[in-house]
Every structure is written in C-alpha cells, then in structure tokens.
Amino acid sequence: MKKTSLNDIAQQLGVSKTLVSLVLNGKAREHRISEEVCKKVIDLAKELNYKPNQIAKGLRTGKTNTIGLIIADIANPFFGKLGREIEREAAMYGYRIIFCSSDESAENSETQIEMLQQGLVDGFIISPPAGSQSQIQSLEKSKTPYVLVDRYFPEIKSNFVVVDNFKASYEATLYLLNKGFKRIACVTISARLVNMLDRVEGYKKALNDAGVENPDKLLRILPFSHEKDDVFDAVKQLVLDENEAPDAILFTTSKVGIMGLECIHSLELKIPENVAVVSFDDPDAYRISQPPVSAIAQPLKELGTQSVKVLLDIINNRENRPPRKEITLKTNFIARKSTEG
Amino acid sequence: MKKTSLNDIAQQLGVSKTLVSLVLNGKAREHRISEEVCKKVIDLAKELNYKPNQIAKGLRTGKTNTIGLIIADIANPFFGKLGREIEREAAMYGYRIIFCSSDESAENSETQIEMLQQGLVDGFIISPPAGSQSQIQSLEKSKTPYVLVDRYFPEIKSNFVVVDNFKASYEATLYLLNKGFKRIACVTISARLVNMLDRVEGYKKALNDAGVENPDKLLRILPFSHEKDDVFDAVKQLVLDENEAPDAILFTTSKVGIMGLECIHSLELKIPENVAVVSFDDPDAYRISQPPVSAIAQPLKELGTQSVKVLLDIINNRENRPPRKEITLKTNFIARKSTEG
C-alpha cells in the first residue's frame, strides 16, 4: 500500500498539485480558491489519509523542523532530564530531536555534528566536550544556528545557556563553613571545561575568603576518564588520612558523588558524623540515600526551555541575527542531613 | 557560504552529475571510470568540503537511515540507558535516532508515530503504552518496520525484545521466601501492560507454590498515574499495620521503589530488620542506598542491541520479511543487604 502523495489527490480530483498544496497548507483564502474546491480537496485528503512527506517538503523549503542535540551521554540522568525538557519545549514549536551522545569526546562530537549538518537539522543544541572549540568556531563561520548548554568556551563568542557554577560552589562551601566544618575537601575531575573549572574556583575562593590557608591541600582532581577505582582511591586517601582527614567533601558532579558515597559507605564511615557530603546535581539517589545528600540542583527545566527558545529565535531570524544571548541561571542548594554538622 | 552540491563539482570539472555521484559513492570501478577522472572528482570534493545532502538522497532513495524511538520517558534512567544502547548499536550501522517520550500515553505515541511516519524514519523501536494496540496494528498493516521493546501485546503478532518478567518476579519472591521472609508484600502500578502483569503473576505464583494463602492480601496496586503521595500512602498503610505488616516488599518498578524507599526512610524503619526490600531495575540509587537494595537488573545492553538488530533486519529485507522474532531475555538478580534476613 503506497502512501498517497499530493499528485494522487490532484489526479483523482482533476486539479493541479499547486491547488492541492495551497489548500492543504491553509493558503486557500489568500489565493481565493473556491469553498467548493477546498472542501473536495480536504475531504479526499482525509479519506486517503494523506500525510505530506516531510522529507520532500524539507528538500524544497530547506527546513527540517529537527534539532540536533549533542550531549555527553543520554543515559546520564542529568542529560536525560535535560533532553526531556528540550524535547518537550521543542515539540511545542513542532520540532523533533535527534540526539547524539559524544561521551565527552571531541572526536565523536565532530563526527556527529558533521553528520547532522548534511541537511538533517535546522540547528544544534550542544554541550560541547573539551577540545571541541574548532567545531564551534566552524559552526559560527558557516552561520549554522546553534546554542551551547551547560558549558561554553570563554574564548568563543557564542549563544549559551548555563548555570552560575562559581557562585553555586562558593555558596555550598560557605554553607559548610558556616555549619562549622573546618577541613572541607573537594573531589573533581580533570576537565578543561569552564563549568568544572568554575566549580573548583568557587570552592577555593570560599576557603580563601574564610582565611583557610593552602586551599588546594584537600582538592583532588581525578583523571578525565574517571573510573570507579579512581574515585575510590582518591576518597580513601582523603578520609583515611590519620592527621588531615576532611570533615566534609564537595563532589563536583553526581557521577563522582555517587561513586564517592559508595566508597564512604564501603568504609563504614558515618555521614555526616565522620564526614559531611554535598554534591552538584540532584539525582534520585541523593534523596533516598541514608542520610539524604545535600545537593546543588540545576534548573533543568529552565536550561532546556531557554536553550530551545534561544535556538529557535536564531533559526527563525536567520537573515538578521538576533543579539547574542548569554544566559546564566541560578542553581538551587538543597540542604539535607548529610551536612547537618 | 552556500553548501557545495553535486552540481557544483560537476560544473567546475565539466563532467556530469552522474559521474560525480558514481565516483563519490564508490561505484567508479563497476562503471569503469578512469582513475584520472576519479581522482579529480575526489580531490575537488575534499577541497570544497562536499557533504552529500542526506535529505535529497533520502527523497530519492526512500531511505532516511533514521530510527524513530518511542519510549515512555527519556529522563527515566531505564529508558535513558536503553536509549544509549540503542544509539550505540544503531550508529554502528550508520543509523541515527529521533526519540519521543510518550509519557505512557497512547494519544501521545499515536501523534508521534504519525509524525515520524511522514517519511522521516525507516522504522520504529517502540515501548508501547497501554491502549496503543491499534497503532501497532496499523504499523503491521502498512508494513512499516518496527520492533517492540520492554513490552508487547500478546494479542498482536509482533517482533519484540523483552525480558522474562514472570520468571524474574517468581525467582525474586522465591529468594525472599528462602531467606525466611513470611509476609511478602508487592507494590505495583495499575498498568494494563503485559510486563507489569507478568511481574505480579510471578509474585503470586511464588507465594502460591509456597502454600501462602490469599496471595493477594499484601498486593497493592497504585493508580496508573502514580504520584509520590500514592506510593507513600500504600507503603505506610502496609508497614504501619499493627497485625499484618509485611516483613518484605517487592517493588515492580524503580520509580515506585525509589519513592517507597523514601517513605520507609521517612518512617525511620530499618531495612532489612523491619522490612526487607527488593525492586525491579537497578538504578544508581540502589547501590548507594544504605543498605544497598537488592535489584532485578534488566539486560539493557542486550535489550538495546537486539532490538536494533531485529529492526535493521526487517528494514534491510523489506521484500521478503524475515521470520518473526520474539526475543525474551533473562534478568539478573543482584542480592544486596536490603534482603539479608
């Protein structure tokens, strides 16, 4: 059973494709097509269950109504939830999402962007991996609509939607200090990404401002490709130190935080009695952990909504580009029992 | 800067589009095109950074190299991880993924399927919501390639890839019985979906086989749209019962399980001393929960890999359909401290 095309309808009715197209696209009025003909076309279209071929339409109009979403990993709850928000917002404007997980590899994201640039999408929402600057610059050069999300490159002028990581980290550390914790560690990953760097800077600044000397002392930077062993080694080394064990730890991602909690539990240490814990992101795990874990929750809904809005604004105004949007949202600190000093 | 097309290359070289297309598609040999011409074409294509327009190609060949993935919610870690596996496997064969979250609504999935059927995808991988039988039947009728995943409709002959939910549930319940638990409850959701029904049946059968009378007594079925309050009410009502409180609970999904754990913790009950817990799925949360939660892990990688393989087999053999594949995979029970009697 072949799908019905415009031509099928036109032929059966003995009219031109033009007319059918016009009617079905709601342009009957402005072309003053008779009510009678309109009705015939619409009725037959319904009867034959006509669905315009979007590929053909796309080829002709140069629009796909599809957004390319490049993120680190759709299986990571942070990106999963972000993807969901983006999907929801995009659907409101008739857009679809093709997603690609880059695994934080610049090589992967390059392949993925190039693939989707072959006429498959109208624009991109990208969470760019470290080292992908040239890809972003090339998007700029080719005037491909795109918006960065979660992170950006300070050296490249881009539209982006991110959170204030520095402030989030600063305030979380301050919270710990105010709760009376003295020896606050930070476990992070070695990413040359502005979001990760800001998280560390905020932590250090808070310690500095509080007069803590040598704020790097309890900072642990894991290899970029951090496996469970890396996290366990770092956390063990910190908490089992005889003289200088921290009384609190800030994890800069939930992936690290979750593994860190596993490690702390495996050592049978008590939270927060032996060591308090606070982490970026707020996965389910933190709510049901015993005790529940204090979290720096990101505004996922807002991140998704805004990035779609910014992107569609660019797509819909390609000739006269809207002014650059650099949107920084606030995080939400959720105090739970893991930091009750 | 307009993108270069086949025509651009052909004109600059003074040859036909045919020739350029042939060369670039690696059909030079079989058409015995001279080495010399080949090289010229390939070099210029590289120089102009030529990328074939996939939309045009798709219109001509009727292939999109895109799979439509309809799931309940990409933000749900189960589907997020499944999506990731599907993406990975599909990419190996040059396929892309457009995903749609149906929110378990048959109305949504219908809209989404119809949208993608407008020439946008070569086939579907679908986790069908309750009540979407007619949609699946219509896919059958139009001979659209598709494969169901996670669940299927017994009354409709389909290709599907699922797990043995009955057996998984039966064995988990048996495990609890063998551990000495006597009063095993089950908290599930009211879904008319075979996967959910099988989980309940397996539970009841195990109780029956063990000679437990009235195996429905500790079964709690939550409303389909189960909110946190619903779960809390059900769990509280169970565990706070003065005479008949269960000594173990089986949760049939991680969404319910996570909320159930929150509730148990909020009541300050001890796991497993007051009540043991086992749950379907194995999100991060269960590993870092204190104590860690025994889980019925699904083979996500296998589910993803197999569903892509089955689908591509159908897509690549449209004229003579391969025999129907009904694949049932085994789950993996992970015993953790939450069930140490």
Add this chain to the structure above:
DNA sequence: CTGAAAGCGCTTACAG
C-alpha cells in the same frame, strides 16, 4: 480563481 513549470539535490536506469 487555477495551472504549468521550475527546482530543491540527489540516484539510477538507459543509451551510446
């Protein structure tokens, strides 16, 4: 009020 024609960028019989 309506239609013939061009064209989006490809691929592929067909012809020589």
Add this chain to the structure above:
DNA sequence: CTGAAAGCGCTTACAG
C-alpha cells in the same frame, strides 16, 4: 568510459 534525462514529493514564483 561517460552523459542526458527522469523522477523522488513537495512549494512557489509566474502567468493568465
């Protein structure tokens, strides 16, 4: 060894 032509299913100036 290579090219002219048709056609995938649409939209849209242009003409009347």
